[in-house]
Every structure is written in C-alpha cells, then in structure tokens.
Amino acid sequence: MQTAPAPVIVAIDGPSGTGKSSTSKAVAAELGLSYLDTGAQYRAITWWMLSNGIDVEDPAAVAAAAGKPMIVSGTDPALPTISVDGEDASGPIRTQEVTAAVSAVSAVAEVRARITGLQRSIAAEAAEGGPSAEGKGRGIVVEGRDIGSTVLPDADLKIFLTASPEARAARRSGELRGKEGADLAATQAALLKRDTADSSRKTSPLKKADDAVEVDTTELTLEQVVECVVTLVKEKQLAE
Numbered sequence: 001m002q003t004a005p006a007p008v009i010v011a012i013d014g015p016s017g018t019g020k021s022s023t024s025k026a027v028a029a030e031l032g033l034s035y036l037d038t039g040a041q042y043r044a045i046t047w048w049m050l051s052n053g054i055d056v057e058d059p060a061a062v063a064a065a066a067g068k069p070m071i072v073s074g075t076d077p078a079l080p081t082i083s084v085d086g087e088d089a090s091g092p093i094r095t096q097e098v099t100a101a102v103s104a105v106s107a108v109a110e111v112r113a114r115i116t117g118l119q120r121s122i123a124a125e126a127a128e129g130g131p132s133a134e135g136k137g138r139g140i141v142v143e144g145r146d147i148g149s150t151v152l153p154d155a156d157l158k159i160f161l162t163a164s165p166e167a168r169a170a171r172r173s174g175e176l177r178g179k180e181g182a183d184l185a186a187t188q189a190a191l192l193k194r195d196t197a198d199s200s201r202k203t204s205p206l207k208k209a210d211d212a213v214e215v216d217t218t219e220l221t222l223e224q225v226v227e228c229v230v231t232l233v234k235e236k237q238l239a240e
C-alpha cells in the first residue's frame, strides 16, 4: 500500500521579480501544499503603519506600534488572502506608497520578531495539519527573503531564485503596464534600491542560506522553474 509522503517544508527566497510568488503558488498547487507569501505580511504591517499615521522613517515609532495590527494570512495557493484587523488588505498592500515604505518598516527588529513568529506558527500548523492548514498537513511553500536563512532554517528544501536586474525589471514593469510606476528604467532603479536596503539591513537580511539550491531564472520560463522545484521536492520526499 502506498503511504502519503511526510509533510514537507519548502523555503523559496530571492530578490524582487525573480519569480518567487508565481513559482511558489504553482509548486504548492501542484503538490497539494499550503502557500505563504511573507512579503505580503510585511506589506500589510507597512500599510497599517501608513494608515495609522506612524512615521515609517522613525524606527522607534514603528517598533512601538509593531504589536498592534492583527495580520491573518490565508494559505490556499489558489486563493491566498491577507487581512489586517479583519479588513481585506490584498489591494492596498500593492500600492507604490507601500512598496516605497516596506523596506524601512521591515528592517525594524520588533517588526521582524512579530512577523517571524507568525510565519513559524503558520508553517508548523501546515506541517501538522492544524485548523488553518488548507494543505491538510502535507506541508507548505513559504516565500520571502530570509526564510531559509532565519525563519525556517530546518526547511526540507531551500531554493534561492535569482535573475538579471534587466529581466526582473522587465517582468515587474510588464505587470504594471499602463499603471502608476510602469516605466522600465524607474522600475529597475526602485527594485535595485529595495534589494540594497533588504540585503544590507542588520536584522535578518535578504541572503542565500548556505544549503540553498540557487536557480537563475533569467533564461527560464516560469513553467521550467516550477518543474525544476517540483522535481527537487519529489526527490527530497523520496529520500525521506
């Protein structure tokens, strides 16, 4: 008789526009796993700070407010959700205003401690089949910047996605076509500025874990990246 594979925890990290969200959602959907977008959580807390008049350039003010908003993430890869104090935040967290402020807010240690705690409990529930685990105990794909290095150092598989700045900017401005912020040169400059801030902060910077598999997606289609990650997950499960 075939037994179900053991729950698997997959960490997918990398800079903006490398394909983390699209790859993670597709891999989770194909393998029946839960999915967590940790960038959406940092965006959500940033949106709350901006909406509540907190000066996002003042780390002490951000730290003092870090425990206040209640952030809830839905982990179904077909319909990921994010709410703040019961209000759907999926639209407002994608505005230019939030994108411009998110690196400063997410550099504050109190914010990271709060959000990291949330991420660990969601991952533990998904692996144990707890009440909020849409993946029904099969595991989870968690994407972000510091998942393999800090949040889930014992993840079964760690992937670090990269791509050239040109490819990343073209993907992002393609997404924004016709909207505010769609200019290619400006998109590339904003993206590189955020990478620098995210990689150089003191607390838990954007970093490839030593044991992560690096995948350069510049010349790969999304389907090829998904196939590569699915194969790596299956290999891990077979090796268990």
Ligand SMILES: Nc1ncnc2c1ncn2[C@@H]1O[C@H](COP(=O)(O)OP(=O)(O)O)[C@@H](O)[C@H]1O
Residues within 6 Å of the ligand: 014, 015, 016, 017, 018, 019, 020, 021, 022, 023, 171, 172, 175, 217, 220, 221, 222, 223, 225
């Ligand atoms: N390998 C790829 N080739 C071309 N476009 C891609 C690839 N991976 C992702 N994309 C597209 O690039 C954009 C950014 O991808 P996303 O998954 O949001 O990246 P990230 O989460 O790393 O910021 C999306 O429009 C997505 O469809």
Ligand SMILES: Nc1ccn([C@H]2C[C@H](O)[C@@H](COP(=O)(O)OP(=O)(O)O)O2)c(=O)n1
Residues within 6 Å of the ligand: 015, 016, 017, 021, 038, 039, 040, 042, 043, 102, 103, 106, 107, 143, 144, 145, 146, 147, 194, 198
């Ligand atoms: N694990 C994480 C995930 C995101 N962040 C911060 C740093 C990122 O610039 C922002 C936004 O992340 P998000 O993944 O939404 O960014 P993009 O999809 O690449 O635009 O959040 C973080 O500090 N740690």
